[in-house]
Amino acid sequence: MSEKEQKIEVDGEVVESYKSGMYRIALDNGHEALGYTAGKMRRYRIKILIGDRIKLELSPYDLTRGRIVYRYRESDGNVAQPPV
Numbered sequence: 001m002s003e004k005e006q007k008i009e010v011d012g013e014v015v016e017s018y019k020s021g022m023y024r025i026a027l028d029n030g031h032e033a034l035g036y037t038a039g040k041m042r043r044y045r046i047k048i049l050i051g052d053r054i055k056l057e058l059s060p061y062d063l064t065r066g067r068i069v070y071r072y073r074e075s076d077g078n079v080a081q082p083p084v
Contacts, residue, residue, distance in 0.1 A: 008058040009069075014050050023048060023068065025056055033058065035068045046071055 012033070016024035023035045035056050037048060048054065048071055055070035 006060060008060060008063070010056050010058060010066075011072075012054060012056055014048055014052045014054060017048075017050055025054065025066075025068075027056070031063070033064050033066050035066045038067050038069045041068065041071070 010027050010029065012025040012027040014023050015026045015032070018024075021036055023037075025033050025035045027033060033056060035054070037046075038057075041048075048068060053072040054068050055072070056066040057069045058066040
């Protein structure tokens with residue numbers, strides 16, 4: 001994988017939804033980021049609601065914006081819980 005293709009994957013929770021299709025996400029490490037839905041999620045009409053746990057893909061060049069690549073299911077046993 002080339003340096004340009006490397007992405008940082010982090011887990012978080014959707015805090016706010018904007019009309020433009022962007023979401024404010026509280027990351028597990030305490031930071032916040034803006035995220036948009038990945039194309040395959042739009043294609044298969046996977047809805048994202050406030051409070052959903054998601055996986056966000058960030059560029060190493062801009063850690064404040066990213067692409068939502070996965071929405072964890074509530075029944076999914078692999079849901080990463082935020083530190084208490």
